[in-house]
Amino acid sequence: MKKIKIEDYSPEWAHGFVALRDAFLEHLNGSYKVTHVGSTAIIGMASRGIVDIDIVVAHKGDLIDLKSQLTFLGYIATYESPDQEVVYFRRSIKEVPLLLEHHSKWLPHHLTLCLEDNIVHKSHLVFKDYMMDHAEEIAAYNELKVALAHKYPKDLESYQEEKHAYIHEVLRKQGLKEADFDLLIKYQYN
């Protein structure tokens, strides 16, 4: 297990997202939206430098079709919810999405493909909007991440668990109910 490293905010994350979004828009057919979520999407927020991207669709048919297209580009579906509303992806090799260009090198990223009204996507947006409106929370969250990285230098699971407690607190303040959290657990939200 590699050491957890928290990096200061970098505008490169936004550029990296735009490059990936453009690649998806060029190479994925269908009706969908690509959204930058997670810490790298919030100006001033420190993170592990992994760009989180939601690709959202209106219908399950679109989701199934896009899953197949993303697999063709080299992604691996690591989890698919039984109701086929949420699929998480990782890259098979670092050049994924493997396109026609040679030696493409993308920022590390995680993809979530889901229905647009699914709680996973909604919670990503709620958290992002809240943090962008509360600069003081960004500083506090950054401090928490650095402290957790020191506490659990190589234990990503424990790091994530304590970080999620903070995220859930924010989501709760923003009106998410217990039933929503039950759903997030069901979708193995992380």
Next chain:
Amino acid sequence: MKWQDQYSVNHPLMDQQHKQLFEILNQLEGHILKEEALDYFLETLEQLSDFAWEHFKAEETILEELKIEGLQDHMDKHQSFKKKIMAMTQSFFKQPDLKQVEEAYSFLSHWLVDHILEEDMKYKM
């Protein structure tokens, strides 16, 4: 897999990188022999694809500088290799089994030797 003089393209950096590719595959063979390949295969593929990225890029720059004919064809072969690594990773992630590892080792070791002898020799100094 043992490095032999006939694999040398008389370019120090390329020879060194080719030897490193041999080394990665020898490590995979070691994992197979120790019956621990299932635990290390994804790591090996990642290592291989990362190193191949560096090597192919360096090699294609040299080919371009030397104005070697058939550059596009050579680049296509590199791309096809990357696609194969990608497919192997996807397939193993879906259903890990030893047969896949052994087939992959066989493909990769043959590909590397064939590619050096047939393609890379075109730029031998």
